[in-house]
Amino acid sequence: MRLILLGPPGAGKGTQAAFITEKFGIPQISTGDMLRAAVKAQSPLGVEAKKIMDAGGLVSDDIIIGLVRDRLKEADCEPGYLFDGFPRTIPQADALKDAQVKLDFVIEIDVPEESIIERMSGRRIHAASGRSYHVTFNPPKTPGVDDVTGEPLLQRDDDREETVRHRLSVYREQTRPLVDYYSQWSATGDPHAPAYRKISGVGSVDEIRQRILDALAS
Ligand code: AP5
Ligand code: ZN
Known part of the structure; x- marks a missing residue:
């Protein structure tokens, strides 16, 4: 299984990635998690990226494309991969296409902006794994603990x-x-184009999980 989870900040990409990667035995390639790991390690990339991320901007396409290219060479990507938070610009999507990186599905998770601020303000993460919780909507078993x-x-x-x-x-x-970009490519009937599926990201975490499973089976 090779797929992209596409959607705005707070759509639930990271939350849903956890179950899809487990189900299909594939790695989650989250450029946000990779950048946060670099920030934590205080590498030159991390120091540069922190300023951009804290301001809510995007890290340069060249850096991101290089990170993903290296990540895809690792052996665990053999059975497939899930992209979370990548691609995020047309040049990033073109880089994937030019490198002929195979894709089966693009799943768009649609969430209205009103819900997003509420989700973000209650988000809590486990830094080492990127696991994401919400104090009300998706609480950990013990408050404050992974x-x-x-x-x-x-x-x-x-x-x-x-x-x-x-x-x-x-x-x-x-x-x-x-x-x-992806819905139009999909509609051309090009055999290399991924299937495009749009699902609503409003509802419980379990409901959205089921919608994604249905989309991947259709
Ligand atoms: P990144 O880490 O990718 O952040 P993002 O895309 O903004 O997405 P989020 O992680 O904020 O949201 P999510 O969809 O994963 O939601 P989650 O599941 O956590 O990127 C961070 C930064 O890095 C960028 O701003 C940029 O600077 C840089 N960057 C990364 N990739 C880049 C790239 N390719 N190019 C350039 N720069 C890049 O859920 C959110 C909250 O909602 C959680 O609290 C969760 O528990 C809760 N929640 C989840 N599902 C539900 C539900 N169904 N109902 C209620 N609450 C829910
Ligand atoms: Zn995320």
Whole structure:
């Protein structure tokens, strides 16, 4: 299984990625998680990326494309992969196409902007794995603690309301054009084009999981 989860910040890409990767035995390639790991390691990339991420902007296409290209060479990508938060610009999507990276599905998770601020303000993450929780909508078994490792949960630095609003405008301008990019490519009947499926991301985590399963089976 080779797929892209496409959707705005807070759509639930990371939340749903957890179950899809487990079900299909494929890795999650989250450029956001990769960048947060670089920030934590204080590598030169991390130091540069932190400023951009905290402001809600996008890291340069060249850097991101290089990161993904290296990641795809790793052996665990052999059975497939799930892209979360990538591609996010037309040049990133073109880079995948030019490299003939195979894709079976693009799943668009559609969530209205009103719901997003609420989701972000209650989000808590487990930094090492990227696992995502919500204090009300998807709480951990023990408040403030990761279900799997028992380690403490943190708030993301870019989840302040002002930054989230900026991330949403960046999404509208730079990432939403990928909706047309992939849906139109899919409609051409090109055998290399991924199937395009749009699902509503409003509802419980379990309901959305079922919608994704149905979409992948159709
Ligand atoms: P990234 O980490 O990719 O952030 P994002 O795309 O903004 O998406 P989020 O992680 O915020 O949302 P999500 O859809 O994963 O939602 P989640 O499942 O956590 O990128 C961060 C930054 O890195 C970017 O701003 C940029 O600077 C840089 N970057 C990354 N990739 C890049 C690229 N390719 N190019 C350039 N720059 C890049 O859910 C959100 C919350 O909602 C959680 O609290 C969750 O528990 C809750 N929730 C989930 N499902 C539901 C539900 N059904 N109902 C209620 N609440 C729910
Ligand atoms: Zn995420």
